[in-house]
Each structure stands twice: as structure tokens, then as C-alpha cells.
């Protein structure tokens with residue numbers, strides 16, 4: 001779907017570039033323990049970027065407190081993320097990944113707040129915050 005240039009790197013390159021926690025989430029579909037990411041409590045104005053490639057994914061204006069223990073947003077930036085159906089762990093969920101580098105970010109659930117009703121349930125380890133005043 002994307003008009004961007006997808007980033008393709010070998011597993012060895014990603015492993016070298018990312019710290020172990022980010023590598024586990026972004027490249028191995030990992031899930032961080034809830035309530036562990038400092039980004040969970042991030043309330044400043046700014047942008048949340050992909051920790052793999054630096055692409056802008058979410059605006060702070062769409063972040064909300066879902067109570068899940070993971071940073072949650074009701075919308076992504078247009079075209080920034082793609083989704084696939086994830087049937088692992090005996091569930092059918094919608095997996096969310098960065099449109100540019102393919103890094104796994106988290107899952108999308110249909111129980112978010114208005115105006116979208118979406119809940120992008122993201123791993124903080126997959127994101128970097130950039131404050132914007």
C-alpha cells in the first residue's frame with residue numbers, strides 16, 4: 001500500500017543495529033511486559049517514531065490512557081502502518097507493523113475511543129518519542 005521505499009535489511013543487520021529488547025519486539029514479534037515502557041506515561045506533545053527506521057507513526061494528540069499497560073493510540077499517521085491477520089496464541093488479532101521497515105509494533109483492536117473506535121496497542125520498545133513544542 002505504501003508509496004515509501006521499504007527498508008530491507010538482513011536479520012543479522014537488524015540484530016546488530018537494535019538493542020535486544022527492541023530487536024525482540026520489532027523483528028521477532030515480541031511483546032514487552034505491560035506497564036514497563038516509559039512511553040506508557042509519556043504525555044508531552046510530540047511524535048512517536050518507529051524505533052527501527054525513524055519513520056513518524058503516531059502523534060501525541062491521538063495517544064490516550066487505555067489502562068492496558070501499553071502505549072495506546074486511536075489513530076496512526078496516514079500510511080505509516082500496515083496490518084496483517086495474526087492467528088498466533090489461539091487468537092485472531094490484527095497485527096500492526098511499520099509500513100517502511102516492516103517492524104512489528106503491536107496489535108489493533110476495535111475497542112478504542114471515538115472518533116475512530118480503534119485502539120492501536122503498541123509496544124513502547126518499538127517506538128521512540130520526539131518532543132515537539
Ligand code: FE
Nearest residue numbers: 050053098101
Ligand atoms: Fe520502521
